[in-house]
Amino acid sequence: MAGNDMTPKxxxxxVVVQLSGGNDFMNTIIPYTAGVYHDNRPTVGIPQDQVxxxxxxxxxxxxxxxxxxxxxxxxxxxxxxIGYPNSSRSHFRAMDIWHTCEPVEVGTEGWLxxxxxxxxxxxxxxxTTVNLGRGLPRAxxxxxxxxxxxxxxxxxxxxxxxxxxxxxxxxxxIFKSMYAPAVGAGPVAEYLxxxxxxxxxxxxxxxxxxxxxxxxVEYAANPIAQNLRDVAxxxxxxxxxxxxxxxxxxxxxxxxxxxxxxxxxxxLSGAIMDFFQDLKDHDTxxxxxxxxxxxxxxxxxxxxxxxDHGSGGGAFIIGPRVKGGLYAEYPSLDQAQWxxxxxxxxxxxxxxxxxxxxxxxxxIDAANIVGGGFEQVHPxxx
Numbered sequence: 001m002a003g004n005d006m007t008p009k010x011x012x013x014x015v016v017v018q019l020s021g022g023n024d025f026m027n028t029i030i031p032y033t034a035g036v037y038h039d040n041r042p043t044v045g046i047p048q049d050q051v052x053x054x055x056x057x058x059x060x061x062x063x064x065x066x067x068x069x070x071x072x073x074x075x076x077x078x079x080x081x082i083g084y085p086n087s088s089r090s091h092f093r094a095m096d097i098w099h100t101c102e103p104v105e106v107g108t109e110g111w112l113x114x115x116x117x118x119x120x121x122x123x124x125x126x127x128t129t130v131n132l133g134r135g136l137p138r139a140x141x142x143x144x145x146x147x148x149x150x151x152x153x154x155x156x157x158x159x160x161x162x163x164x165x166x167x168x169x170x171x172x173x174i175f176k177s178m179y180a181p182a183v184g185a186g187p188v189a190e191y192l193x194x195x196x197x198x199x200x201x202x203x204x205x206x207x208x209x210x211x212x213x214x215x216x217v218e219y220a221a222n223p224i225a226q227n228l229r230d231v232a233x234x235x236x237x238x239x240x241x242x243x244x245x246x247x248x249x250x251x252x253x254x255x256x257x258x259x260x261x262x263x264x265x266x267x268l269s270g271a272i273m274d275f276f277q278d279l280k281d282h283d284t285x286x287x288x289x290x291x292x293x294x295x296x297x298x299x300x301x302x303x304x305x306x307x308d309h310g311s312g313g314g315a316f317i318i319g320p321r322v323k324g325g326l327y328a329e330y331p332s333l334d335q336a337q338w339x340x341x342x343x344x345x346x347x348x349x350x351x352x353x354x355x356x357x358x359x360x361x362x363x364i365d366a367a368n369i370v371g372g373g374f375e376q377v378h379p380x381x382x
Contacts, residue, residue, distance in 0.1 A: 010284075010287045011242060011287065012242075012287055012288075012289065012361050012362055012363070013235065013241070013242055013243070013244070013287050013288045013289070014242070014243050014244070014288075014289055014290075014291065014357060014361065014362060015228075015231055015244040015245075015246075015288060015289070015290040015291070016112065016139070016243070016244065016245045016246075016290070016291050016293070017224070017228075017246055017247070017248060017268075017272075017290060017291070017292045017293075018095075018137065018139075018245070018246070018247040018248070018293060018294070019247075019248050019251050019264075019268070019292065019293065019294035020091075020095075020247050020248065020249040020250075020251060020252075020294075020295075021091070021249060021250060021251030021252030021253070021294070021295075022091065022094075022251055022252055022294055022295055022296045022297065022298055022309055022310070022313070023251045023264075023294035023297070023298075023313065023314075024044075024251070024253060024257065024261060024297065024298040024307050025294075025297040025298070025312070025313040025314035025344070026041075026297065026298065026300065026307075026344065027041075027044060027045075027046060027061055027257075027261060027298075027307075028060070028061050028064065028265065028314060029054075029058055029059070029060065029061075029078055029080065029314055029330075030046055030051050030058065030059045030060070030061060031057060031058060031330065031333060032046070032048050032051045032053070032057075032058070032059045033048070033056065033057050034057070034333050036300075036333045036335070037333070040300050040301040040302065041300075041301070041302045041307075042302070043257075043258065043302045043303075043304050043305065043306075044257045044258055044261075044302045044306065044307060045302070046061060046062065050062050052064070052065060052068045054068075054071070054078075054326070057330075058326070058330065061261075061262070061265050062262075063261075063262035063263070063265040063266040063269070064265045064266075064268075064269045065269065066269040066270050066272065066273035067265075067268075067269035067272060067273070067316070068269075069273070070272070070273060070276070070318065070324075071324055073324070074322075074323070074324040075276070075318060075319060075320055075322050075324050076316055076317075076318050076322065076324045077316065077317040077318070077322050077323065077324055077325060077327050077377070077379035078314065078316060078325070078326050078327065079314060079315040079316065079317065079327050079328055079348065079353055079377065080314055080326060080327065080328045080329055080330045080331070080347065080348075081312045081313075081314070081328050081329055081330060081331040081344065081345070081346050081347030081348055082293070082312070082313055082314060082315045082328070082346060082347075082348055082349075082350050082353060083296065083297070083311055083312045083313060083345075083346025083347075083348075083349070083350060084097065084103050084346060084349050084350055084351070085103070085346075085349075086103070087296055087311040087312070087339070087343075087346065088296075089296065089309035089310070089311075090309075091252070091295060091309075094295040094296050095138070095295045096138060098139070098293065098295055098350060099111065099137060099138035099139035100138060100139075101351050101354065101369070101370045101371045102371065107138075108143075109141070109142045109143075110137070110138050110139040110140050110141045110142055111139055111354060111369055111370065112129060112139045112140050112243055112245065113129075113139070113140050113141050113142030113145050113147065114142055114145075114368070114369045115129075115243060115358065115362065115364060115369060116128050116129040116140070116142070116145050116147065116242075116243060117142060117145050118364050118369075119242050119243070119362070119364070120242075123145075123146060125239075125240045126146045126148055126205075127148050127205060127206070127234075127239045127240060127241050128146075128240065128241060128242055128243065129147050129148070129241070129242065129243040129244075129245070130147075130148045130149075130150060130206075130231075130234055130241050130243070130244055130245070131147060131148070131149040131150065131244075131245045131246070132150050132152075132227045132230050132231055132244065132245070132246040133149070133150075133151070133227065133245070133246055133247050134149075134151055135149065136149050137245055137247070139245065140243075140245060148206065150206060150230070152226070152230060153206060153207070153209055153210050153230050153233060153234075154210065205239060206234065206239070208237060209230075209233045209234045209236075209237040209239070210233055212236070212237050213232070213233040213236055213237070215232070215278050215281065215282075216281065217229075217274050217277055217278040217281065218274075219271065219274050219275075219278075220267065220270060220271065220274070222267040222271070223248065223249075223267075224246070224248040224267055224268055224271045225267065225270065225271035225274065227246040227247075227248075227271075228246065228271045228272070228274070228275040229274075229275070229278075231244045231246065231275065232275055232278045232279060235279070235284065235288065236279075236282055236284060242362075248264070248267070248268055250264055251264060251294060253298070253306040253307060254303065254305070254306045254307070254308055255303075255305040255306045256305060256306060257302070257305065257306035257307060260306075268292075272290065272292075272318060275290075276288075276290075276318070276319070276320070280320070285319070285320045286320050286321060288319055288320075289317065289318070289319035289321065289322065289357070289361050289380075290316075290317070290318040290319055291315065291316070291317055291318075291353075291357060292315060292316040292317075292318065293315040293350070293353075294313055294314075294315075295313075296309060296310055296311060296312075296313055297310045297311060297312050297313030297314065297343070297344055298310040298313075299342050299343055300333075300338065300342060300343065300344060301342060310339075310342070310343040310344060311339040311340070311343035311344060311345060311346060312331045312339065312343065312344035312345050312346035312347065313344075313346075315350070315353060317353075317356075317357070317379050321380055321381055322379050322380060322381070323378075323379055323380060323381045325379075327348075327377040327379055328347050328348035328377060329347040329348075330347075331344035331345050331346065331347055332344075332345065348375060348377070349374045349375065351370040351371065351372070351374045352370075352374035352375045352376050352377070353376075353377065354366065354369070354370050355367075355370050355373075355374055355376050356376040356377050356378075356379065358370070359376070360376070360378070360379075360380050361380065
């Protein structure tokens with residue numbers, strides 16, 4: 001971390017990690033001394049003697065030890081109780097709401113697509129925003145705004161390995177069929193007409209990133225570690241990317257949560273620690289902040305094998321310039337305060353966390369992107 005001057009050496013960069021499926025926040029940041037936690041989670045509850053305490057009431061899951069180490073070092077802000085009113089329990093609708101900031105209407109513009117438009121209004125750089133993963137998350141899709149989507153850097157992207165007009169047209173038609181039902185055929189056609197060639201243009205530039213990358217960090221072989229390694233590769237290639245997006249799947253733990261969830265947290269937290277160590281080794285960490293989010297939390301009471309879809313959840317803001325600690329309030333464990341009689345009730349709107357990152361980190365006015373004014377937290381060092 002740079003001395004007393006906390007101004008990034010380069011323009012600030014945001015890395016967004018989506019935990020797909022609905023991460024069990026109550027088993028990630030655990031109210032380990034609360035009887036109601038242990039009473040309602042006889043199957044998936046973590047015993048008190050196994051947790052990693054934060055204070056007298058909350059603790060990290062034992063498999064999130066790397067994240068706890070970063071928290072102790074002061075670079076992890078835990079956002080407690082994140083959500084929105086009348087939370088949807090549908091994966092698709094909930095994620096759509098998070099992606100578009102539209103909890104009532106079905107949105108047609110992704111919040112980070114709108115951010116990209118602000119950051120590169122003249123569309124000078126098709127790599128302003130890069131998705132590491134298949135397809136294109138709704139958060140990034142805005143008609144007329146080019147976004148580069150990369151499956152992996154060795155085997156590039158949205159149009160991976162496609163030669164010839166016929167095959168390329170087939171791929172574009174598949175892409176159209178995926179997104180037209182959600183945003184309409186018109187916007188998808190417009191998006192593809194404007195950005196299809198831009199996406200392919202980005203391929204040639206991105207192919208240079210692995211060749212120029214050297215690191216002593218040995219990332220694990222799991223998907224989230226490999227994706228964050230690729231984020232590091234692109235960032236260190238200095239291609240002007242300001243927004244990175246990637247996903248980590250498997251968090252829909254209706255069943256087999258006890259063997260499954262620890263592995264997910266272990267892979268995630270190890271990958272995040274390796275990523276920031278890699279940036280630190282290259283003296284590029286100060287300009288990077290990460291948001292880790294999921295579409296909803298899970299119900300308070302387990303189902304004897306796992307946990308079902310719930311409401312209030314949690315998020316993390318991570319980076320060298322983050323002022324670590326607990327932000328917002330942990331949802332009430334008083335049964336009279338439970339959402340729908342069985343969920344944690346949110347205590348802060350996710351759009352306020354987006355606004356926090358936009359205005360305090362990226363220095364962009366948030367109101368038009370998130371759809372109004374929402375309570376912010378203050379997780380950055382002065």
